Amino acid sequence: MKFLNKFLLLFTFDQEEKLEVETKTTLLFTNVLNFFLFVIVFIEGIISLLEENLFFAGPLLFFSILFAFNYLYTGRKPNSLFYKEVLFTFISLTFTFFIIFGGPTNVNIIWLGTFPFISINLFGRKNGSIYSFAMFLFMIIDFIVLSQIIPGAINYSFNLEILFSIYFIFSFIIAYTLKFIFTEVMLTKERAMINSQNSKNSKEEQISDLSRQIRTPLSNITGILDILGKTNLTDDQRDYINTIHASANNLVNVVTNMVSTSKSGLKPAIEEEISFNLYATLNNTIRLFSENNTKQKFSLSFSADIPTTMTGNAIKTKQIFLNILNGIAKYNIAEQKHIGIEVSRTNTMPGNVELNFKIISTGNIPFPKEYKSEDSLYKNDVLRLNTSKHIQFLELGLTQKLIEQDGHTLLIHPDIEETTFEFGITFKENKQSISIQNLKDKISNTESFYKPSVDIKNANILLVEDNFSNQQIIILYIKNEVNKIEVAYNGKEALDKFGKAKYDLILMDVQMPIMDGFKATQKIREIEKSTNTHTPIIAVTANAFPEDKERCISSGMDDYISKPFQPEDLIGKIKHHLS
Structure with missing residues (x-):
């Protein structure tokens, strides 16, 4: 069995790109089928040649060349167009020849029983059944008409005609049944896998919502405490505020640890492309x-x-x-x-x-x-x-x-x-390399994004946040450093403002009504492509996990800060991107 497994693996070839399981299975089946048909037809052709029967030798060797070319050239390319269709055409021509003229070994028509298996496995139950019926109909026409009018055609006895018809129908029923069972098993597994993934993602979504709902008010609490801590306070008042601040920070750590522990068994694997x-x-x-x-x-x-x-x-x-x-x-x-x-x-x-x-x-x-x-x-x-x-x-x-x-x-x-x-x-796209022109375009775009630094005092900053309390907290954080701050309540309003004014930096919330931060960022980046400009966008969100940061960056944002955060951290990121 190990030898057979290694032998079959030879027909998968070494593919540079990862393929879907179904594509791999179809490619393996098609290559194995192509190879064995080449061997069978080639041997039949050689036997005919040794027997000096050129009537069979010529067509059979020609068919074997077609199978060999299809196997060696097209079969090594998983994305080749019409590979199955071309192979099926060659198979149909070969089997048609066998039906009409037989062969040198007089067993060629026996291979006709494999036709339903081939057609159903290549094209599925519906189309495979249609092609099988067409071949069966052709066989009946040959028995009744073609064998009488084509020179050299083999004449089958009535008993053989009945036997071959029953044999073909029986082969079709078995092929259809096996394909039906295989399909149902695969679909059941696929449905179970998707339902399982849905369940895991649903739990992950609930956990992320819990984290976000707790972190947002905590961010406001710690923000106000930071601001109060910078005012004139008595020693007792400062001690009280420090106690509350420490407790709030402990609560943040508790939430983070709780959610991280809960998600450790739920976090889906990295998406495999x-x-x-x-x-x-x-x-x-x-x-x-x-x-x-x-x-x-x-x-x-x-x-x-x-x-x-x-x-x-x-x-x-x-x-x-x-x-x-x-x-x-x-x-x-x-x-x-x-x-x-x-x-x-x-x-x-x-x-x-x-x-x-x-x-x-x-x-x-x-x-x-x-x-x-x-x-x-x-x-x-x-x-x-x-x-x-x-x-x-x-x-x-x-x-x-x-x-x-x-x-x-x-x-x-x-x-x-x-x-x-x-x-x-x-x-x-399925491309393994980048052209020189693409590299030049990337270098050109990178150079065009370069711009002189902007002092934070003179910067024009757009804050995109739908929650009024969160707006006020962030404005309180940065108002002593920034003179000009504009506010948008959702991504759509941010786009409208972006089209009418020039901003040096955007603070972008993620979850908002009408248009969220991801879509708004994508739209802004599309606008900037036509103007060769680039406005730094920092995500300010209560989504605090590594995958959240990855999603923000992949959507076109430049940086990410999760709530709750220290005012100095946000101001530091703003200064970094303005410079």
Whole structure:
């Protein structure tokens, strides 16, 4: 068995990029199939040549050359287009030849029984069954018509025709059954894995919310204590304040230790980015809902500029779609449902593939009356406020967090006849190297960001924070150092102000209504690309874990400070980025 395992591993080849498990499995099966068909057809051709039977030797050796070329050239490239289709074409031609003319060993038609296994494993149960039926139909036509009119065609006896027909049907039933069992097992495992991931992420979300809810008021308490400590106080008053300050700091440490301990067993593994076929991934997810459900139809369309394969987190992508489709299946009360999935590319930045997804579900989802709004509201950013209610109703809070992890937003557009779910996901192109021109562009952009230092007293700072108390605390922290501070209550308002005035630095909260800090930062960075400018953005947030900092930096922010913090730490970061 060990020898057989090592032998099969030879057909995986050494791939430079990581591949999705399903892609690896299909590639291995296709390569093994290609190799063995080459061996079988080549041996048949050599036997014909030794017997000086050129009628069989020529075609069979030609077919073996096709299999060899396909195996040695195309089979080593996991992202090759139409590899399966080309191989299947060669197989169909070879088996057609065997059906009509037989072969030098007179057992060639026996291989016809493998055709259902090949077609179903290459193309799935539905398409594989269609191709198998087409081959069976061709075999019947050959028995009845072609064998009588094609010169050199083999004439089968009636008993052999019946035997071969039963043999083919029996092979098809076995192949279909085995594929059905394998698919159900894999889908069950995949559903269990995604449900487990949902459960872990849900617990992590609750813990993060707990930490944020405690840290925000603690930040205000310690901030006021710091400010009071710098005023004229009696010795007793200063002693009281120091006691309160110490107790508050101890409480911060208790919260941090408690949450860190709770998350130690829940923190998900670092997302592994692999090369995968997005179309196949979405198709596999749709199969969970479409098979054995005649009342639910799906359509899937991709714009032409989307690459065949991309690098990203295939599991998270499946998880997002599975959760949304589960919500639709659970709450859409229409008897006949049609769900259309549209995928388009929203940017052409080198190295990244930013895609916009629309899931359009026909039929009515009965949102509660308090969740409904006038149509005019959907023409502006107030849609985000309504979306939060719809997300809560459909139990898509975790899905929203998954989408927001790389700075995108989940929007829901409800209507009487259909509901549209819209969101984005960013992937990476499958490129291992960077061109010289890209390197030049990076150097040019880096140089363009250089600017002279700004004295903190003369700096114009924008504070983006939706909580009034938090605004006042931060302003109290820095007002003695900074003369000009402007305030925005959400990301949308910050964008409006950014377009009308020049700021030397932005203090950005993360969680805000209408538009959060991640999306606002992305929008600001997009604006700056056209002007070759760069405004430092510091995240000021109660999200205090390493992954929170990573998310802030990946969205385009320059620095991060978590609540509660010392005023000197914030002022130090401001001075650092102004210089």
